[in-house]
Amino acid sequence: MTNRNDFISREKFMAELYRYKKGSVTRRYFLGVTGLGAATAVLGSAMPGLQSAAWAQANIGDRVVLATWPNYHDPANFEAFTAATGAAVDVNVFGSNEEMLAKLQAGGSGWDVFVPTNYTITTYVGEDLIEPLDLSKIANYDAASYNQRFAGPGTVDGTVYAVPKNWGTTGFAVNTAQLGSNPKPTTWKEFWDMTMADFSGRTMVHDYQLTTIGNALKYFGYSFNSVDTAELAEAEKLLIDAKPHLFAINSDYQPSMRSGDAWMTICWTGDGKQMNRDMPEIEYVLGKEGGELWSDFYAIPKGAPHMDAAYALINFLLDPAVNAKESLFHGYPTADARVDALLPAEVLNDPILYPAQELLDALEFGAAVTLTDPNRAELMARFKSA
Amino acid sequence: MSTRLRTSLLLAPATAWLLAMLVLPLVVVAVFSFGERAAAGGYSAAFTLENFANLGARWAAFKNTLMLAPAGTLMCLIIAYPLAYYLAVKVDPKWRTLLLILVIVPFWTSILIRSYAWIYLLGGQGIPKLISTLGFGNPRLINTPFAVLIGITYGYLPLMVFPIYVSLERLDKRLLEASADLGSPPWRSFLQVTLPLSTPGVATGCMLVFILLMGEFLIPAMLGGGKVFFVGNALVDLFLQSRNWPYGAAVAVALVVIMLVTVTAYMRFTRRWAGGRDDVSLM
Numbered sequence: 001m002t003n004r005n006d007f008i009s010r011e012k013f014m015a016e017l018y019r020y021k022k023g024s025v026t027r028r029y030f031l032g033v034t035g036l037g038a039a040t041a042v043l044g045s046a047m048p049g050l051q052s053a054a055w056a057q058a059n060i061g062d063r064v065v066l067a068t069w070p071n072y073h074d075p076a077n078f079e080a081f082t083a084a085t086g087a088a089v090d091v092n093v094f095g096s097n098e099e100m101l102a103k104l105q106a107g108g109s110g111w112d113v114f115v116p117t118n119y120t121i122t123t124y125v126g127e128d129l130i131e132p133l134d135l136s137k138i139a140n141y142d143a144a145s146y147n148q149r150f151a152g153p154g155t156v157d158g159t160v161y162a163v164p165k166n167w168g169t170t171g172f173a174v175n176t177a178q179l180g181s182n183p184k185p186t187t188w189k190e191f192w193d194m195t196m197a198d199f200s201g202r203t204m205v206h207d208y209q210l211t212t213i214g215n216a217l218k219y220f221g222y223s224f225n226s227v228d229t230a231e232l233a234e235a236e237k238l239l240i241d242a243k244p245h246l247f248a249i250n251s252d253y254q255p256s257m258r259s260g261d262a263w264m265t266i267c268w269t270g271d272g273k274q275m276n277r278d279m280p281e282i283e284y285v286l287g288k289e290g291g292e293l294w295s296d297f298y299a300i301p302k303g304a305p306h307m308d309a310a311y312a313l314i315n316f317l318l319d320p321a322v323n324a325k326e327s328l329f330h331g332y333p334t335a336d337a338r339v340d341a342l343l344p345a346e347v348l349n350d351p352i353l354y355p356a357q358e359l360l361d362a363l364e365f366g367a368a369v370t371l372t373d374p375n376r377a378e379l380m381a382r383f384k385s386a
Numbered sequence: 387m388s389t390r391l392r393t394s395l396l397l398a399p400a401t402a403w404l405l406a407m408l409v410l411p412l413v414v415v416a417v418f419s420f421g422e423r424a425a426a427g428g429y430s431a432a433f434t435l436e437n438f439a440n441l442g443a444r445w446a447a448f449k450n451t452l453m454l455a456p457a458g459t460l461m462c463l464i465i466a467y468p469l470a471y472y473l474a475v476k477v478d479p480k481w482r483t484l485l486l487i488l489v490i491v492p493f494w495t496s497i498l499i500r501s502y503a504w505i506y507l508l509g510g511q512g513i514p515k516l517i518s519t520l521g522f523g524n525p526r527l528i529n530t531p532f533a534v535l536i537g538i539t540y541g542y543l544p545l546m547v548f549p550i551y552v553s554l555e556r557l558d559k560r561l562l563e564a565s566a567d568l569g570s571p572p573w574r575s576f577l578q579v580t581l582p583l584s585t586p587g588v589a590t591g592c593m594l595v596f597i598l599l600m601g602e603f604l605i606p607a608m609l610g611g612g613k614v615f616f617v618g619n620a621l622v623d624l625f626l627q628s629r630n631w632p633y634g635a636a637v638a639v640a641l642v643v644i645m646l647v648t649v650t651a652y653m654r655f656t657r658r659w660a661g662g663r664d665d666v667s668l669m
Binding site for chain 2: 096098102103105106123126127207209243246247248249250255259260261371372377378380381382384385386
């Protein structure tokens with residue numbers, strides 16, 4: 001910390017300001033050497049109204065690296081975070097939990113915050129890849145206001161490793177304008193059958209073993225999480241048979257659905273909502289047989305290079321007002337009652353975000369074993385290289 | 387200081403670099419290829435040949451690579467040769483530099499961005515729409531092997547143009563005059579003088595493009611929609627998704643062996659083709 005008795009001459013101050021403007025020195029260095037950072041901190045603690053602003057000035061560095069999923073944040077919130085703290089948010093987008101795990105296992109990911117899904121957290125803890133959270137640095141996290149069903153998986157053996165971001169479902173989106181004489185599909189069986197018939201060349205599946213294999217298993221009525229070799233063999237046969245009929249294997253399916261190149265895709269809640277909002281003919285369907293119910297979390301990987309910025313970003317995004325903006329933007333519900341209180345009634349009654357109870361009842365949370373099961377991993381890799 | 391000592395000192399940085407960045411990683415890959423996948427993915431020490439025995443499960447990726455890499459090289463050659471010939475021989479010299487810069491300009495933008503542009507050009511709202519508006523059916527381009535072929539030809543074309551351009555530009559014009567004086571029509575001078583003398587450039591360009599294409603993964607991933615799989619894509623998948631590093635290492639070793647065999651065969655062939663000239667290729 002800067003010594004507050006340090007004296008800085010006018011000339012020196014102007015020279016430092018000039019260096020900072022030129023970009024030769026960082027903001028942190030500038031605030032430190034000129035004593036402005038300390039001055040702001042003192043002012044901030046003296047005036048409670050400035051507390052959050054003072055915290056924001058408290059040298060969290062000039063960037064924070066976030067590993068997350070496609071279409072999962074309101075860019076305006078990141079801009080507000082940068083304006084308040086001076087830390088720019090670098091966003092890395094991933095299409096599967098496997099990819100995130102692989103990056104962390106390889107080491108040196110450079111991430112400060114990442115967004116793992118419920119079923120992966122025990123593996124991250126077991127592999128010692130995730131930091132236990134210091135909840136005192138996440139004042140906006142109020143455990144009591146969260147639905148425990150979605151918040152629970154963030155706690156392993158009594159230690160909180162992750163705080164809830166959003167929850168949602170995995171169904172499929174279908175462009176109803178292209179149905180022709182087909183009735184609107186309502187099951188995974190119809191999803192795959194239509195793919196291999198009238199929708200040939202028009203269907204997309206995730207580049208993600210959990211959902212693509214899971215929903216192929218659903219065709220036969222098996223558990224979404226099955227690791228039974230005989231059941232997986234049936235799912236593999238279906239996937240290989242369907243592959244020539246697929247438009248693409250990609251977890252970023254919005255561009256192709258919107259351009260009309262693809263007509264049907266495995267789809268997450270928020271993507272379904274975003275597409276339906278702009279193109280009402282694209283409808284979101286939960287397969288009657290079931291499928292995935294999930295909950296995503298904010299977590300900090302071991303060795304995060306900007307630890308202070310990581311806590312600052314998580315805390316900022318969990319502010320109910322910010323979180324409500326996120327939710328309105330991306331269309332994924334939160335498990336935080338304080339956020340729900342800020343959302344308009346039509347959002348809270350939206351059947352895409354909050355599906356009917358009987359549809360929800362059929363869904364399963366992903367199981368930890370699917371993340372590490374070698375057969376599922378190899379099945380997915382074989383399907384893609386077939 | 388003896389010449390010998392000076393030479394070894396001058397070569398020391400390059401040698402250290404090659405040892406640290408090429409030999410060492412190759413050794414690691416070779417060692418990993420005999421190991422086993424750890425329980426949560428990754429590498430666990432073992433000695434097994436199972437990874438090599440399973441190579442057949444990636445046959446489709448090898449087949450795609452071994453078909454599309456030569457096809458892409460050939461497409462580049464067919465397009466690049468006339469272009470390089472025009473630039474080196476035909477064009478007014480005052481425009482030459484500008485035109486050469488235009489060949490390089492695409493490199494100023496990341497291949498990722500340019501491939502994204504192709505996604506829209508080849509997608510349903512792009513070229514196929516134009517074709518169907520003109521009444522020639524309703525073709526599908528994006529996410530087909532053809533789209534990948536277009537993408538790799540586009541991406542690697544400059545690497546073919548420049549070596550050919552250099553060999554044509556250095557060509558001694560007096561040989562063509564002599565050929566004409568001796569009664570050859572232009573097409574014959576081209577076939578008997580220009581073409582043989584440009585083989586070093588052609589051979590180098592083909593080698594450059596082919597070797598890089600064998601390891602390509604970005605363009606197939608973007609324009610093939612995850613359906614046109616190269617060995618490079620299989621490797622990305624094995625290391626970054628299914629986290630089977632030993633099997634990935636075995637696939638990588640197989641790719642290296644295939645490259646060594648094809649490149650050696652190719653060098654033998656081009657050397658004979660060019661009549662035993664030593665300067666045929668840079669390799």
